[in-house]
Amino acid sequence: MPETSAAPSPSVKSLLIMSVPALLIGAVSAIVLWLLDEASGLLQDLLWTTMPGWFGATEATPWWIFTVLTLTGAMVGLVVWLVPGHGGPDSATTELAETPPPLGALPSILLAVVIGLAGGVSLGPENPIIAVNGAIAVAAMARFAKAVPPTAVMTLATSATIGALFGTPVAAALLFTGAVAAVKGGGALWDKLYLPVAAAGAGAVTMHLLGGSSLAFHMTPIGQADxxxxxxxxxxxxxxxxxxxxxxxxxxxxxxxxxxxxxxxxxxxxxxxxxxxxxxxxxxxxxxxxxxxxxxxxxxxxxxxxxxxxxxxxxxxxxxxxxxxxxxxxxxxxxxxxxxxxxxxxxxxxxxxxxxxxxxxxxxxxxxxxxxxxxxxxxxxxxxxxxxxxxxxxxxxxxxxxxxxxxxxxxxxxxxxxxxxxxx
CATH class of the missing domain: 1.10.3080.10 (Clc chloride channel)
Known part of the structure; x- marks a missing residue:
């Protein structure tokens, strides 16, 4: 076989050293997601469980559903229009992992997401919370570990948040396998996946410890396939x-x-x-x-x-x-x-x-x-x-x-x- 130049695999020492920020990013990302879920859950209970009774309605009353969603739209619109940061990038135009927004935009992003989630809007938290966790991680690493490239930090934050969202690091590992395979250079695949999986694992475990929800369910098995x-x-x-x-x-x-x-x-x-x-x-x-x-x-x-x-x-x-x-x-x-x-x-x-x-x-x-x-x-x-x-x-x-x-x-x-x- 012809010889090809390949980038050396990272050393065990470098992987071990980088495991520390990877695990920290994983844990912090899960905590931020958990806090977001808790805040939106409290507001959701107020809007859909407590307040309807004040007006002789329930969460299934048609006029209540219409009123809450209409007011939710108005509140999110006011945040995007008037609050500094303007709710971050338009989620319709973003993929899961994008360039992280400035720190000053994070309060408006979180506010818009909490209102939308609690108000019954049919969107999940994944794009904005990945942006928030990425911005926090990039800012922290720029202060305490400047040698780590921001793109690598964003990868860890994305992996960590996906691990926390789905309750398992497997989803993040699979998602990044394709991206890693597309990168030129040598080295074992798992050398490249090691740190993202560490971050995703820390995020998933932290989310489980905090009592977060999971995507995993169980149904009657197929039995014999044909x-x-x-x-x-x-x-x-x-x-x-x-x-x-x-x-x-x-x-x-x-x-x-x-x-x-x-x-x-x-x-x-x-x-x-x-x-x-x-x-x-x-x-x-x-x-x-x-x-x-x-x-x-x-x-x-x-x-x-x-x-x-x-x-x-x-x-x-x-x-x-x-x-x-x-x-x-x-x-x-x-x-x-x-x-x-x-x-x-x-x-x-x-x-x-x-x-x-x-x-x-x-x-x-x-x-x-x-x-x-x-x-x-x-x-x-x-x-x-x-x-x-x-x-x-x-x-x-x-x-x-x-x-x-x-x-x-x-x-x-x-x-x-x-x-x-x-x-x-």
Whole structure:
């Protein structure tokens, strides 16, 4: 074989030394996420459990849903318009990991996210909290360990936050495997993944110790797999991917429509009104980021009719598009998972022959593949949701043709104009 020049692998000593900041970044990132969850949870309880009783309503009362979401839109719009930092970058235009915002923008980002999460907006915390944790980590390392490149610090913060969000470092390891494999240079793959996995592991363990929620559930196992199940699973994943592709197509159009209002208050207020109407249609199950609601679907799949599941999936897709387009701050993975699970359960209701765990896993796989453009993440989410080891090898096959559908489809993100992207 011809000789190739390769960068030397890092020494054991350097990996050991860097493990300390990696573990610290992991723990701090999880604590920040936990504090965000706690703050939004307290406000959510006030808005949806305590206050409705003051007015003779419940969390499911249509006019209450409309009122809260409309006011949530107004409040987020005021933050983006008037609070220094303006809520950070528009979440509709950002990927999971971007250049961290300045520290001065963090209070406005956190305020906008807490209001949106508590108010029932159909977005998760992932994009903004990764930005916040990245900014904190980069600023801290610039002060105490200037030799560490900011890009490496951002990688650790992103890994740590993903580990905390999903309750396991495996998701971060899979997500960064593709990125690491694309980097030229020698050395063992695990030498490059060592520190991100350390940060993600610390984040996941810290989140568990703090009592945070997890994406992992358990469903009735498949038992004996057969070839027909592969075809049925592929059909479910393809339908779910189609729902995601529709959302990806609609997002830039909705984004342009809302942002034609120009003023951030008007943009998010209009979005809140539309979300309120959708919330009245879909009810409480279609509100919020969707993690708790996903658990309700998975834990009680027999409690819901095909009509309910179809309605909730459709409303949630629209709510995700509107929330992302109307200036709310948040990520798209968690609401997408809810849509995928609802589609999977709908498929099981219409095709009882397909095992419920396979239907749910494939439903999640399809739309998450669109939302993240990462097959590893899509397979991880699908397998983690159902806790059935037989599902994973089937997902490894099903993801291949679905990827062919997704790879040339629009991405679930609004592309920034070239001039805006180049601006500092």
């Amino acid at each position: 070839g027909l199940m592969l075809l049925e699973g592929l059909l479910v994943a393809a339908v779910s991917a189609a729902a995601g592709i529709f959302a990806a197509w609609a997002l830039p159009h909705a984004h342009r429509l809302f942002h034609s209002l120009r003023n951030p208050l008007l943009i998010s207020l209009a979005g809140g009104v539309v979300l309120g109407l959708l919330g009245m249609l879909g009810g409480p199950m279609t509100l919020f980021k969707g993690l708790e609601q996903t658990g309700e679907l998975i834990n009680n799949p027999e409690d819901y009719t095909a009509g309910q599941l179809a309605l909730w999936a459709g409303v949630k897709v629209l709510a995700l598009v509107i929330a992302a387009a109307a200036g709310f701050r948040g990520g798209r993975i968690f609401p997408a998972v809810f849509v995928g699970v609802a589609i999977g359960l709908l498929a099981h209701a219409l095709l009882p022959g397909i095992p419920v765990s396979l239907a749910v896993a494939c439903g999640a796989l399809g739309i998450v593949l669109v939302a993240t453009r990462d097959g590893w993440m899509a397979m991880f989410v699908g397998a983690a949701l159902v806790g059935d080891p037989i599902v994973l090898p089937m997902l490894c096959i099903i993801v291949l043709p679905v990827w062919l559908i997704v790879t040339k489809a629009p991405e679930l993100v609004v592309k920034k104009p070239a001039a805006a992207a180049a601006a500092p």
